[in-house]
Amino acid sequence: MKPDFFEHINTENITNLLTEMTETPGVAAAFSTSMSLEDQVITDVIFKNNLPIRVFTLDTGRLFNESYSVLSSTRNHYGKEIETYYPDAEALQELITTKGPNLFYESVENRKSCCHIRKVEPLNRALSGVNVWITGLRAEHSDNRTGLSVFEWDASRQLTKVNPLIYWTTEDVRSYIRNNHVPYNTLQDKGFISLGCQPCTRAVKEGEPFRAGRWWWEDHSKKECGLHT
Numbered sequence: 001m002k003p004d005f006f007e008h009i010n011t012e013n014i015t016n017l018l019t020e021m022t023e024t025p026g027v028a029a030a031f032s033t034s035m036s037l038e039d040q041v042i043t044d045v046i047f048k049n050n051l052p053i054r055v056f057t058l059d060t061g062r063l064f065n066e067s068y069s070v071l072s073s074t075r076n077h078y079g080k081e082i083e084t085y086y087p088d089a090e091a092l093q094e095l096i097t098t099k100g101p102n103l104f105y106e107s108v109e110n111r112k113s114c115c116h117i118r119k120v121e122p123l124n125r126a127l128s129g130v131n132v133w134i135t136g137l138r139a140e141h142s143d144n145r146t147g148l149s150v151f152e153w154d155a156s157r158q159l160t161k162v163n164p165l166i167y168w169t170t171e172d173v174r175s176y177i178r179n180n181h182v183p184y185n186t187l188q189d190k191g192f193i194s195l196g197c198q199p200c201t202r203a204v205k206e207g208e209p210f211r212a213g214r215w216w217w218e219d220h221s222k223k224e225c226g227l228h229t
Contacts, residue, residue: 003176006160011150014164015045021132021162029162030054030127033082033133035070036195037173037188038136038165044182053134056126057123060118066187067176073183078160085122092117104200108218111200118197130135130159137163140170141194141210 009020015073031046033039046053057071075082093116095103104111127133137148150160165173171206177184185195191203194211204213 005152006162011164011175012044015049017150017164018042018051018053018134019043019049024161027132028130029132029134030130032123032126033057033069033136034195035074035185036136038138038168039186040070040074040172040182040184041176042089042134042136043078044176044180047080054130055080056085058119058122058126059084059086059199062118062188062199064185064192064195064198066185069184070185077183083126085126087118087122091121093172102199103166104215105217111215111218112159124157127157127159132160132162133157134164136164136165138165138168138173154169162170171172203207 005053006021009017009024010164011017012191014201021027029052031042033043033055035043039200043055044105046055071082071084075215095113099113099135104114132173133154135207138147148163152163152167154161176182185197186191192206192213194199195201200215202213202216204210213227
């Protein structure tokens, strides 16, 4: 499948975009949610319209309690299942045994090893058999994402990545959440803008970049975990 797979689709309306996308012959689509504000918008569209899109999340084992709460409230609100993928137990056990539970603070290499086992490998399993991966990426998230478009070709996974909210602003997202009464993570009202694992995420201070709260002990050029490359 090539990046022009959805060339015929108007991307201005998220509901129409996802609906037309699923009506395209040959599509096997999945949406990965971290239950961020952006992801809750997409989940709402998928579930309210009963779109044939698998919705899954990655449980790294180090999430905030509030993240589990919003997972539970989202399932109850829509009466829908959200597939949950976990790290490979043997690989995680070996990592923690050899390098300790807080290895990620010691080096970028260690942190990326932890991210790979807890997030990247489970994601790759979740995307097995999928040719369209839907994400909640937005251009405002980081400099690395400003050049992205709605449709991207993920050469490493050989699939089309769809970013329906790439051009949405933070206010667009929050307005949708308010107007549609969508469950969301209350940490995002407390300065936790980009949510990840609890040991690797802090609240963002006024004037800081969007992803400053992720891996704050590293320099700003390394703010990706390997899910999006």
